[in-house]
Amino acid sequence: xxxVTQTPRNRITKTGKRIMLECSQTKGHDRxxxxxxxxxxxxxxxxxxxxxxxxxxxEISDGYSVSRQAQAKFSLSLESAIxxxxxxxxxxxxxxxxxxxxxFGSGTRLTVV
Amino acid sequence: GDSVTQMEGPVTLSEEAFLTINCxxxxxxxxxxFWYVQYPGEGLQLLLKxxxxxDKGSNKGFEATYRKETTSFHLEKGSVQVSDSAVxxxxxxxxxxxxxxxxxxxxxxxxxx
Numbered sequence: 282x283x284x285v286t287q288t289p290r291n292r293i294t295k296t297g298k299r300i301m302l303e304c305s306q307t308k309g310h311d312r313x314x315x316x317x318x319x320x321x322x323x324x325x326x327x328x329x330x331x332x333x334x335x336x337x338x339x340e341i342s343d344g345y346s347v348s349r350q351a352q353a354k355f356s357l358s359l360e361s362a363i364x365x366x367x368x369x370x371x372x373x374x375x376x377x378x379x380x381x382x383x384x385f386g387s388g389t390r391l392t393v394v
Numbered sequence: 395g396d397s398v399t400q401m402e403g404p405v406t407l408s409e410e411a412f413l414t415i416n417c418x419x420x421x422x423x424x425x426x427x428f429w430y431v432q433y434p435g436e437g438l439q440l441l442l443k444x445x446x447x448x449d450k451g452s453n454k455g456f457e458a459t460y461r462k463e464t465t466s467f468h469l470e471k472g473s474v475q476v477s478d479s480a481v482x483x484x485x486x487x488x489x490x491x492x493x494x495x496x497x498x499x500x501x502x503x504x505x506x507x
Contacts, residue, residue: 316497321421321499321505322499323482323497323499323500324438324497329494339494346485372428373438375495382428382430382440382443383438383495385438386437387435387436387437388436
């Protein structure tokens with residue numbers, strides 16, 4: 282099994298629908314992150330969580346919310362999807378110190394039509 | 395604020411050619427530096443890292459040296475293979491800038507047989 286598992290791998294949804302992307306990890310890491318990848322823009326941070334009770338906004342959190350259900354689970358929700366949220370979404374984990382690097386999931390490709 | 399700038403792609407090389415992908419950074423403190431690789435349809439994988447000035451990170455024939463005087467961390471490989479075709483991301487993690495890892499926009503590499 283992968284260290285960081287994201288579901289679904291692909292999803293097409295309609296404008297205005299609520300959608301949840303899920304992430305689970307077996308690394309035992311405290312820190313979890315949601316990133317969005319768009320062509321030419323690299324990865325941009327949406328939300329991050331240092332533990333179950335600590336959730337913080339990243340640089341592009343508008344239109345998104347998250348839930349840290351357990352140390353191993355971190356979900357991203359789009360409350361009312363819009364077409365410019367079409368992107369590749371990645372979950373990642375790390376343990377301090379952060380100079381050990383991140384472990385990424387395989388991504389969820391989301392299309393909003 | 396902290397930032398990472400990579401050379402724009404795509405970079406197209408023939409097999410066995412020498413590869414350089416330039417990366418420069420700005421940071422408030424003393425960051426750790428990383429290169430990640432993303433193969434088609436997959437998440438990012440940590441390729442190599444360096445945590446202090448003059449450190450050299452290396453993995454799978456790739457190398458990068460942390461140059462504080464030029465604020466650079468260029469990725470090199472002496473002889474690329476078709477299997478090296480991927481997108482490469484430079485990134486930094488700066489304790490002086492908080493927890494965050496900042497990613498460059500990515501450089502796509504195509505290697506022709």
